[in-house]
Amino acid sequence: MLDQTQVERLEAEAVNSAKVRQPMYAARKKIFPKRASGSFRQFKWLVMAVTLGIYYLTPWLRWDRGPFAPDQAVLLDVANRRFYFFFIEIWPQEFYYVAGLLVMAGVGLFLITSTVGRAWCGYTCPQTVWVDLFLVVERAIEGDRNARIKLDAGPWTPRKLVLRVSKHAIWLVIGALTGGAWIFYFADAPTLLGELFTGTAAPVAYITVAVLTATTYTFGGLMREQVCTYMCPWPRIQAAMLDESSLTVTYNDWRGEPRSRHAKKVQAAGQPVGDCVDCNACVAVCPMGIDIRDGQQLECITCALCIDACDGVMDKLGKERGLISYATLSDYNANMMLATAGGASSVNPALVRTDDGLFSDRLAHFHIRKIFRPRTYVYMAMWSLIGLGLLFSLLTRDRLEINVLHDRNPQFVTLSDGSIRNGYTVKLLNMIPEPRTIIVTLGGLPGAEMSIVGVDLPADRSFAVQVEPDRLKMLKVFVRLPADQINREAQTFTFRVEDKVSFESNEYTATFNAPEIAR
Ligand code: SF4
Numbered sequence: 001m002l003d004q005t006q007v008e009r010l011e012a013e014a015v016n017s018a019k020v021r022q023p024m025y026a027a028r029k030k031i032f033p034k035r036a037s038g039s040f041r042q043f044k045w046l047v048m049a050v051t052l053g054i055y056y057l058t059p060w061l062r063w064d065r066g067p068f069a070p071d072q073a074v075l076l077d078v079a080n081r082r083f084y085f086f087f088i089e090i091w092p093q094e095f096y097y098v099a100g101l102l103v104m105a106g107v108g109l110f111l112i113t114s115t116v117g118r119a120w121c122g123y124t125c126p127q128t129v130w131v132d133l134f135l136v137v138e139r140a141i142e143g144d145r146n147a148r149i150k151l152d153a154g155p156w157t158p159r160k161l162v163l164r165v166s167k168h169a170i171w172l173v174i175g176a177l178t179g180g181a182w183i184f185y186f187a188d189a190p191t192l193l194g195e196l197f198t199g200t201a202a203p204v205a206y207i208t209v210a211v212l213t214a215t216t217y218t219f220g221g222l223m224r225e226q227v228c229t230y231m232c233p234w235p236r237i238q239a240a241m242l243d244e245s246s247l248t249v250t251y252n253d254w255r256g257e258p259r260s261r262h263a264k265k266v267q268a269a270g271q272p273v274g275d276c277v278d279c280n281a282c283v284a285v286c287p288m289g290i291d292i293r294d295g296q297q298l299e300c301i302t303c304a305l306c307i308d309a310c311d312g313v314m315d316k317l318g319k320e321r322g323l324i325s326y327a328t329l330s331d332y333n334a335n336m337m338l339a340t341a342g343g344a345s346s347v348n349p350a351l352v353r354t355d356d357g358l359f360s361d362r363l364a365h366f367h368i369r370k371i372f373r374p375r376t377y378v379y380m381a382m383w384s385l386i387g388l389g390l391l392f393s394l395l396t397r398d399r400l401e402i403n404v405l406h407d408r409n410p411q412f413v414t415l416s417d418g419s420i421r422n423g424y425t426v427k428l429l430n431m432i433p434e435p436r437t438i439i440v441t442l443g444g445l446p447g448a449e450m451s452i453v454g455v456d457l458p459a460d461r462s463f464a465v466q467v468e469p470d471r472l473k474m475l476k477v478f479v480r481l482p483a484d485q486i487n488r489e490a491q492t493f494t495f496r497v498e499d500k501v502s503f504e505s506n507e508y509t510a511t512f513n514a515p516e517i518a519r
């Protein structure tokens with residue numbers, strides 16, 4: 001166990017510290033985050049591996065849809081206007097599923113933020129994940145915080161040049177791989193990869209890779225925390241979603257203050273002293289370059305690395321972990337009231353401990369039931385209802401559809417025998433990746449017959465039509481009604497389509513128009 005004075009004190013100062021508050025348009029102050037270790041860091045490594053793995057590998061997953069559809073599991077086939085997601089195929093008119101998923105993502109983000117604060121920002125946001133990845137490269141090449149500060153401040157030497165060129169070259173490769181992976185979602189990945197290397201891919205593919213390489217390199221390597229602080233709207237929006245029961249990374253100054261590196265001396269002088277030994281480890285690991293001890297800040301992405309750093313220090317000192325912890329504002333306020341004797345004095349950490357030095361039973365702690373409150377119930381209900389609605393709609397949706405357009409000009413034609421003929425454009429949608437024989441039948445309109453342009457068969461009330469897999473077939477159809485059957489100016493009837501193999505069917509109600517004199 002170490003004494004307070006033996007804990008290494010890091011020369012780290014928050015970039016937004018009130019003491020050195022910068023003018024509004026000051027140049028960026030460089031941040032050199034120290035490597036953190038601890039359970040949150042481990043969890044972040046795991047999230048990083050999973051999210052990057054999903055992003056880079058998904059286009060290479062195959063999914064057998066038979067010989068008439070692409071075998072890429074996730075594919076945005078813009079050319080053919082289809083979206084494939086494993087066993088789900090979405091046609092353009094079904095894009096409301098994607099809209100529904102986006103709404104679910106939004107509500108899910110509200111739910112997460114209202115319960116565990118900016119967990120999205122701290123763990124899964126692409127900006128956070130890629131900055132983490134770029135920092136891994138930077139540390140591997142230039143070393144940890146102190147080495148990087150020294151290198152940055154030092155003159156340009158051959159060594160510095162080699163290190164910097166290597167780092168930026170690897171960052172650019174990561175950027176190119178990121179852009180490359182993105183375009184694989186829009187075409188068959190193995191084919192497109194070959195085309196990219198042989199120079200036969202479409203120009204838009206090269207342009208997309210170039211743009212994404214540049215943006216990934218710039219945002220992840222050069223701008224880093226500035227993207228979160230200045231460009232992203234989410235830190236501003238999230239303030240409206242947090243309430244006093246939301247978990248946020250909190251410096252518990254009710255036990256940390258007054259901070260001192262010389263606790264024994266201060267105690268000997270009869271002064272109160274908190275658990276914070278002012279080692280700056282929490283500041284040094286912060287990727288946003290802030291000091292959590294200054295309180296809640298817009299810049300804090302709640303990555304919890306300062307918790308890991310401080311827990312490490314507390315372990316060395318033989319003190320309880322959690323000087324920096326996830327806490328709710330209501331718990332924090334309750335504990336502050338305890339430490340300040342109801343607000344009557346400045347913080348006295350002795351007030352939160354018993355005579356034998358243990359934490360008082362009166363301290364407020366987070367309990368999982370605090371997550372369940374009216375606001376989160378509403379978010380959960382909304383999220384579940386939208387999800388169930390989408391699922392139900394997906395499971396019961398039609399895979400055989402018919403759309404009919406009545407000819408507008410002319411609306412009807414009177415034939416030489418006095419019968420009336422109407423023309424229609426009938427669209428048959430075979431939405432499965434297999435060819436089908438669709439039976440098109442006329443329903444209602446007694447005495448009527450139809451003929452299909454290009455089908456060399458006599459007029460009838462029913463036709464078998466071949467439709468290619470996953471395709472729309474357009475038919476020009478004429479419906480003729482003998483004069484003695486016409487009793488109204490407009491009569492409704494149905495076009496019915498049926499697949500005799502799967503027994504799937506659908507129908508469309510159309511109108512048959514006739515002249516007034518035919519009444
Ligand atoms: S203050 Fe802590 S939680 Fe917030 S960004 Fe910095 S290290 Fe992450």
Ligand code: SF4
Pocket residue numbers: 256275276277278279280281282283293309310313323324
């Ligand atoms: S909060 Fe913890 S890590 Fe930060 S300065 Fe105090 S003791 Fe060190």
